[in-house]
Amino acid sequence: MSLTDTIRNTLVPIHREGYSFIAGFGVATLILGLLWGPLFWIGLILTAWCTYFFRDPPRVTPVDDRLVVAPADGIVSSVGPTVPPRELGLSETEMIRISVFMNVFSCHINRAPVRGRISLIEHRPGQFLNADLDKASTENERNSLVIEGAHGPVAVVQIAGLVARRIVCWAEAPGEIAVGERFGLIRFGSRVDVYLPPEARPRVAVGQVSVGGETIIAEFGSEAAPPLVRVS
Structure with a gap:
């Protein structure tokens, strides 16, 4: 070399x-x-x-409409069915939510989990609770994007945390976005939630480390059950 x-x-x-x-x-x-x-x-x-x-390393993103990639670096803090926040304008029934918690040492660049057309960008003021808490999804300051993807609407929500006081979003609606494309960042500790249609199959588990733009967190069109995990 x-x-x-x-x-x-x-x-x-x-x-x-x-x-x-x-x-x-x-x-x-x-x-x-x-x-x-x-x-x-x-x-x-x-x-x-x-x-x-503020590092911004390049990432190798799998380009396949069946795959959903991680929106951020961090630890997967929750995986499961949840009713999305009302401001997203999505179904009032449960969707699959996958959350990634970023600490102050994580790379905070946020990336699109799927490709598609951005139909909505919505910023909501709120509190600055610990982003690892479940109620942070609806009570903390947040910025939401709804992406009309190949398998239906996918929402990605930037959530401020205890230390974070500034959510930055460079995307615009309406507009096209590519999978793995940078769309924003959150300064100094936060969380990103991804809401997926019920047909999506999670491919990560709570506690797993994710790499934004690279780790596959869910898949469409698969009958395979979510993976079993072992901590060693």
Whole structure:
């Protein structure tokens, strides 16, 4: 492997949304260092963390309308039938919800779980409860996208958490979006819910690590039962 390839594989791209935050952390670090030397090193560590938080690594996304990919990096925190929030304008009956919880060390770039036409984008103000709580789906500040996919409407909801105070969405409605395409991010800890038609078969379990844009979280057109899992 050449030196250029090594550098490219080591240095992960940083999303432009993070530039101002990284610069702010850097300036604060210099000021703290002038006040007291040890504070410089603390600030340097925090600046490094901020840079790491806004990383935007490339992903290899499976392109198949039968597959649903993870919308974010993190831990799968819930899988099962749930009635979607009313603002989505979807069925009042239960859909399959798969939730991915992101902590402050996760990559927070959000990606489309399926391809299709964005028919709705809806932002709702709310509380900043722990995003890992089930009631965060309806009580926390959130931003929702409804994508008209090949197998019916799929909703993806960005949910703010205890630390998160800013949901960013770059998508527009109406508009087309590709599976795995970046559509937004949530700053500093949060959750993303995906609501799927009842015909979808989950392919992940609670506690599993997901990689946004790569991990297959559900599948359409399969009679296979959801996978059994073992913790070892």
